[in-house]
Every structure is written in C-alpha cells, then in structure tokens.
Amino acid sequence: xxxxxxxxxxxxxxxxxxxxxxxxxxxxxxxxxxxxxxxxxxxxxxxxxxxxxxxxxxxxxxxxxxxxxxxxxxxxxxxxxxxxxxxxxxxxxxxxxxxxxxxxxxxxxxxxxxxxxxxxxxxxxxxxxxxxxxxxxxxxxxxxxxxxxxxxxxxxxxxxxxxxxxxxxxxxxxxxxxxxxxxxxxxxxxxxxxxxxxxxxxxxxxxxxxxxxxxxxxxxxxxxxxxxxxxxxxxxxxxxxxxxxxxxxxxxxxxxxxxxxxxxxxxxxxxxxxxxxxxxxxxxxxxxxxxxxxxxxxxxxxxxxxxxxxxx
Amino acid sequence: xxxxxxxxxxxxxxxxxxxxxxxxxxxxxxxxxxxxxxxxxxxxxxxxxxxxxxxxxxxxxxxxxxxxxxxxxxxxxxxxxxxxxxxxxxxxxxxxxxxxxxxxxxxxxxxxxxxxxxxxxxxxxxxxxxxxxxxxxxxxxxxxxxxxxxxxxxxxxxxxxxxxxxxxxxxxxxxxxxxxxxxxxxxxxxxxxxxxxxxxxxxxxxxxxxxxxxxxxxxxxxxxxxxxxxxxxxxxxxxxxxxxxxxxxxxxxxxxxxxxxxxxxxxxxxxxxxxxxxxxxxxxxxxxxxxxxxxxxxxxxxxxxxxxxxxx
Ligand SMILES: Nc1ncnc2c1ncn2[C@@H]1O[C@H](COP(=O)(O)O)[C@@H](O)[C@H]1O
Ligand SMILES: Nc1ncnc2c1ncn2[C@@H]1O[C@H](COP(=O)(O)O)[C@@H](O)[C@H]1O
Numbered sequence: 001x002x003x004x005x006x007x008x009x010x011x012x013x014x015x016x017x018x019x020x021x022x023x024x025x026x027x028x029x030x031x032x033x034x035x036x037x038x039x040x041x042x043x044x045x046x047x048x049x050x051x052x053x054x055x056x057x058x059x060x061x062x063x064x065x066x067x068x069x070x071x072x073x074x075x076x077x078x079x080x081x082x083x084x085x086x087x088x089x090x091x092x093x094x095x096x097x098x099x100x101x102x103x104x105x106x107x108x109x110x111x112x113x114x115x116x117x118x119x120x121x122x123x124x125x126x127x128x129x130x131x132x133x134x135x136x137x138x139x140x141x142x143x144x145x146x147x148x149x150x151x152x153x154x155x156x157x158x159x160x161x162x163x164x165x166x167x168x169x170x171x172x173x174x175x176x177x178x179x180x181x182x183x184x185x186x187x188x189x190x191x192x193x194x195x196x197x198x199x200x201x202x203x204x205x206x207x208x209x210x211x212x213x214x215x216x217x218x219x220x221x222x223x224x225x226x227x228x229x230x231x232x233x234x235x236x237x238x239x240x241x242x243x244x245x246x247x248x249x250x251x252x253x254x255x256x257x258x259x260x261x262x263x264x265x266x267x268x269x270x271x272x273x274x275x276x277x278x279x280x281x282x283x284x285x286x287x288x289x290x291x292x293x294x295x296x297x298x299x300x301x302x303x304x305x306x307x308x309x310x311x312x
Numbered sequence: 313x314x315x316x317x318x319x320x321x322x323x324x325x326x327x328x329x330x331x332x333x334x335x336x337x338x339x340x341x342x343x344x345x346x347x348x349x350x351x352x353x354x355x356x357x358x359x360x361x362x363x364x365x366x367x368x369x370x371x372x373x374x375x376x377x378x379x380x381x382x383x384x385x386x387x388x389x390x391x392x393x394x395x396x397x398x399x400x401x402x403x404x405x406x407x408x409x410x411x412x413x414x415x416x417x418x419x420x421x422x423x424x425x426x427x428x429x430x431x432x433x434x435x436x437x438x439x440x441x442x443x444x445x446x447x448x449x450x451x452x453x454x455x456x457x458x459x460x461x462x463x464x465x466x467x468x469x470x471x472x473x474x475x476x477x478x479x480x481x482x483x484x485x486x487x488x489x490x491x492x493x494x495x496x497x498x499x500x501x502x503x504x505x506x507x508x509x510x511x512x513x514x515x516x517x518x519x520x521x522x523x524x525x526x527x528x529x530x531x532x533x534x535x536x537x538x539x540x541x542x543x544x545x546x547x548x549x550x551x552x553x554x555x556x557x558x559x560x561x562x563x564x565x566x567x568x569x570x571x572x573x574x575x576x577x578x579x580x581x582x583x584x585x586x587x588x589x590x591x592x593x594x595x596x597x598x599x600x601x602x603x604x605x606x607x608x609x610x611x612x613x614x615x616x617x618x619x620x621x622x623x624x
Binding site for chain 2: 036040043067071073096104111222
C-alpha cells in the first residue's frame with residue numbers, strides 16, 4: 001500500500017531514469033542544486049508522506065559532493081515523513097579505505113557507512129562492494145548485488161574461443177573464479193612482486209595465457225595502472241588478445257590515456273558510474289546497464305520479496 | 313598530563329599555524345591529501361595515544377570537501393587512540409540551513425552536527441554561529457565564541473566620530489545591538505520590504521544615518537548582495553561613509569565585484585575563512601585574526617578552565 005517513489009541526486013541521473021523506465025514509473029520530483037558558496041540545496045517537490053522511497057546516488061566523482069548530496073536528500077525525505085528510505089548506491093566510494101593497512105589511518109568506508117545511517121537511511125542497496133566485509137560496516141540491512149549476470153550475459157554472447165579469465169591481483173581471485181566457472185573458462189592470476197624497495201615490479205602469470213583471449217576482471221578500473229600493466233604482461237606471454245570487464249568505471253587521472261595507449265582491445269564497464277562522454281575520447285570503452293538488475297531489486301524490496309535469486 | 317596536540321586540514325592551515333604560534337607549540341604532523349579519484353587520504357604522522365587533540369578546520373569552500381576532511385581526520389585520530397578530540401570549526405558551514413522555512417527541505421545544519429558527532433568529536437569549539445540555536449543541534453559540549461572582541465578592538469582604535477551601527481536585516485539586530493552598546497554608538501536597522509511579488513524591494517532605514525559613519529554589521533558576507541544594497545540605502549539617506557564588519561568572509565560568486573563597485577569604504581573580516589588572495593583583487597578587504605582568541609580558548613579547554621570570560 002505504501003507508494004514506491006524513486007529520487008535521484010546528480011551523481012547518476014541517467015541510471016535513475018533507466019531504473020524508472022524498467023519499473024514503469026516516473027522519477028520523483030526534487031531540486032538538488034547548490035547555493036553560490038557550494039552548499040548543497042535540496043527541495044523535495046512532491047509529497048512523500050508514508051511512501052517507500054529509494055534514492056539512487058553513487059558516491060562517485062566528485063565523491064564528497066555526491067556523498068553529501070545523498071545524505072542531505074535522505075535528511076529532507078526523512079523530515080518529509082517518508083515511511084522508509086533506501087539508499088541505492090550502485091558504486092560505493094571510499095570502499096578501498098576499508099581497513100587499517102598502516103598505523104594512524106582512517107577507515108573511511110566504515111565512517112561513510114555510519115554517516116549514511118546517521119542521515120536516516122533505513123536500508124542500503126549496493127553493487128560489487130570493493131570488499132564483502134563492508135556490508136558489516138552498516139547497522140541497517142544491506143542488499144549487495146553483483147554485476148556478474150550483466151557482464152556474463154554480454155561475454156557469453158561474444159562466443160569467444162580459448163577464453164581465460166585473469167585476476168589482475170591476488171585480491172581479485174575469488175571474483176575471477178566465479179566468472180571463470182560460469183563461463184567454463186580457465187583461470188589465471190597475476191602475481192605482482194617487488195624484489196626490493198627500489199626494484200621494478202615483476203609480473204608473474206600463474207596459469208596459461210599463450211594464444212588465448214584473456215579477460216582481465218576487476219571490481220573497478222580507476223587510474224587503469226593495474227589493468228594496463230596486467231594486460232601488457234599477458235600480451236608478453238603470448239595472449240592472442242587482451243580485454244577487460246570491470247563493474248565500476250572510476251577512470252580518474254591518466255586512465256583514458258593509459259587505456260588508449262595500451263594493448264587492451266576493449267574495456268567493458270557498467271553504468272554504476274556515468275561515463276560523461278569518456279566513451280567519445282576512448283572508443284575502447286563499452287558500457288552495459290545495470291538498471292534492469294537494480295530496478296528488479298527495488299521492485300522486490302518494495303514488495304517484500306526475496307532478492308537473493310538476483311545474486312545468480 | 314594529557315598532551316595538547318593541534319592538527320589542521322586544508323581549510324585554514326594559516327589560522328592553525330597562528331593558533332600554534334599563540335600557544336607556543338608546533339602543529340601536529342598529518343598528511344591530508346587526496347587520491348587520484350578525489351577521495352580524501354589522511355594519515356596522522358605522529359603518535360597521539362592519550363593526547364588531548366584539537367582539529368582546526370572551518371567547513372568553508374570547497375565546503376563538502378572541507379567537511380569530509382574534518383570527519384575523516386577525526387576518524388583517523390579516534391582510531392589512533394586520542395584521548396579526546398575537539399573539532400575547532402571557526403566557520404560552521406551549512407549554518408543557514410538551520411530550519412524548515414518551507415516544506416520538504418533538509419535541516420542540513422543539524423545533519424552536519426550529527427555527522428561531526430558520528431565521526432567521533434567529543435567537543436566542538438566554534439565562532440559566530442549563524443544562529444545560537446545551532447549549539448543545541450549538537451549532543452556534545454559546544455564552546456561558542458564571538459569575534460566581537462576582535463572586531464571591537466579594531467573599531468575602537470579607529471576613534472570614529474558619529475558612528476552608527478546598522479543591522480542589514482531584522483535577523484541581525486541583536487548582534488548589532490551588542491556592538492552598538494559596547495561602542496556607545498547609536499543603532500539603526502534596515503527593514504527590507506517587497507510590496508508585491510514582482511515589485512522592487514524597498515529599503516527602509518529605521519534610525520538616523522544622516523551625516524554619520526555607518527558600520528554595517530553581519531555574521532557573514534557571502535555574495536555581498538544584502539550588505540551592498542544596505543550600504544547604498546544608507547548612502548542614499550545621507551550617510552557620511554559606509555563600511556562593514558563581518559566575521560565570516562564567505563565571499564562567493566559576485567561578492568568581490570559587488571564590493572569593489574559599491575559605496576563601501578572598507579570591509580573588515582576575520583580569518584575564520586582564509587582570503588586566499590582575495591584582498592589583492594579587492595583592497596577594501598581588511599582581515600583581523602581570531603587566532604589569539606581561539607588559541608586562548610583551546611588553552612583553557614585543555615586546562616579545564618572556564619572560557620566564559622572570552623565571551624566578553
Ligand atoms: N581512492 C583511492 N585511490 C587509490 N588508492 C586508494 C584509494 N583509497 C584507498 N586506496 C589505497 O588502496 C589500498 C587498498 O586497495 P586494495 O588493496 O585493492 O583493497 C590501500 O592501500 C589504500 O590506501
Ligand atoms: N549557502 C547558502 N547560500 C545562500 N542562501 C542560503 C544558503 N543556505 C541556506 N540559504 C537560505 O538562506 C535562508 C536562511 O538565511 P537567514 O534568513 O539569514 O537565516 C534560507 O531561506 C535558506 O534557504
């Protein structure tokens with residue numbers, strides 16, 4: 001009986017619109033802009049009393065603005081008597097700062113999780129967290145989806161022979177393994193080692209890539225350093241072609257230039273982060289949409305149905 | 313016995329340094345920078361176990377970055393076992409979003425107060441809040457200082473005859489009254505009225521400014537619209553000269569151009585927000601330092617002495 005309403009900040013309005021299209025409804029009306037001094041200005045322009053509200057907002061670049069927008073939109077909705085507020089965060093920024101890997105550093109991913117609860121989110125829906133542990137940083141229920149089915153669907157349709165799924169580092173082996181299994185492809189791992197403090201990194205490939213089509217798999221592609229280095233290592237070992245699939249297209253700093261200059265033939269990403277014209281500069285980029293997946297999850301959460309079958 | 317340590321983000325490092333100079337100690341070592349994708353990177357570079365730590369950071373432009381820096385620095389200090397963390401926020405941004413003046417808007421000032429507690433601040437030290445009520449938004453102790461003594465000292469030394477203190481709007485009358493009383497000067501108020509929705513604003517001056525030196529007083533000067541309009545209204549009523557004193561130099565958008573073109577002879581501000589070279593573009597700006605005031609407050613908070621005499 002509670003009405004389903006979907007709102008969006010400025011991080012990925014196109015994705016929010018596509019989610020609405022999937023659900024056959026219009027986007028909730030809200031003004032999300034900023035004052036002259038850069039303070040965020042939010043006004044919810046329609047009644048949300050008693051509604052089941054979803055706010056679609058990745059905490060992607062500009063990350064601090066996106067995060068604050070999300071928090072302030074949630075505050076406005078809460079004070080407008082929404083019945084339940086779900087923060088839909090397709091890309092959860094600050095995910096890499098999820099542990100103290102050196103003394104006296106923050107655990108920003110935990111801080112951000114706390115900020116989202118403090119603002120008033122009752123639930124979180126997110127995708128491909130940098131580490132599964134981040135779910136535990138929240139004190140509210142989290143539905144954690146994987147972009148795997150969307151990527152898998154595209155990869156399968158390509159009908160590539162001699163496919164090898166490669167993890168660019170030891171941390172990504174589990175993810176790569178899940179893909180390799182579904183694709184009935186072999187698995188390989190890149191083991192980066194530095195022999196001494198000022199020695200060049202050595203890329204060791206564990207597994208056979210000679211003559212193969214190598215699919216490098218990662219949760220995100222940021223400056224593209226890891227992926228491009230890994231791609232070169234695979235090419236050096238005789239790979240027939242090297243391409244990559246990464247859920248989150250962070251693509252900061254030298255990323256586009258590196259990808260363009262690299263031996264990578266294609267970089268498949270999703271729309272958890274908008275490309276904002278980057279695909280024009282860099283035609284190797286190919287974007288898939290997670291809108292149907294998120295839309296279906298939202299529908300099920302709204303209907304109190306299980307979303308676990310979406311994890312397939 | 314707990315050691316006093318002072319850290320700073322990137323919002324106003326110069327002020328933090330001056331506070332340290334006042335206290336005769338060096339600034340705590342910390343790296344506060346950002347990763348390629350704009351995520352804030354913090355590392356506390358010295359031991360803070362058991363220390364009484366103060367973090368100096370105005371939430372000024374870029375406001376969302378400054379706020380997140382403050383929160384992440386606090387998180388890092390908390391996880392480094394600081395004994396007590398005081399957020400020193402000379403300018404508290406989002407202060408104007410402190411009430412629902414229309415339906416379905418956030419109360420961002422309250423949200424920000426909650427975020428600061430969530431991050432782990434044990435106390436707050438701030439100056440000239442946009443509204444005194446914002447103190448009540450915090451669940452931790454707040455020391456709320458006024459820049460009044462600093463401004464008053466400067467104004468008194470000018471030995472101006474026929475001084476009239478003018479509040480640019482009804483909301484600032486109390487602040488203007490406090491100044492006028494201390495300066496033994498008269499008080500006047502500007503009453504802005506719009507007769508109809510598309511009618512020009514009428515500036516009514518309540519009180520006598522003819523032949524006087526008019527000091528417009530406000531807590532902040534943002535786009536300078538209010539102050540410049542008020543100045544012109546006073547000039548039109550025959551004021552001898554018009555100048556202004558505002559604690560927080562937000563100075564966004566058209567502010568500098570408006571001030572330059574205006575009849576204002578001087579704009580006195582403090583360093584709660586850094587000018588970052590604006591005084592070169594606009595020589596009417598004159599900056600006073602609140603560092604001794606904040607330094608003294610920090611010393612007293614650290615020594616568990618009362619700070620109330622600083623409110624004089
Ligand atoms: N936004 C970021 N950009 C680049 N590196 C980061 C970022 N946030 C955290 N890190 C670093 O990435 C490392 C963690 O990444 P990972 O080992 O892939 O989980 C840590 O050493 C972090 O200091
Ligand atoms: N950063 C900002 N810049 C300009 N106006 C703002 C800002 N934040 C809030 N406001 C508006 O300022 C008004 C409150 O200011 P005041 O009446 O001076 O307390 C409200 O109508 C707010 O919508």
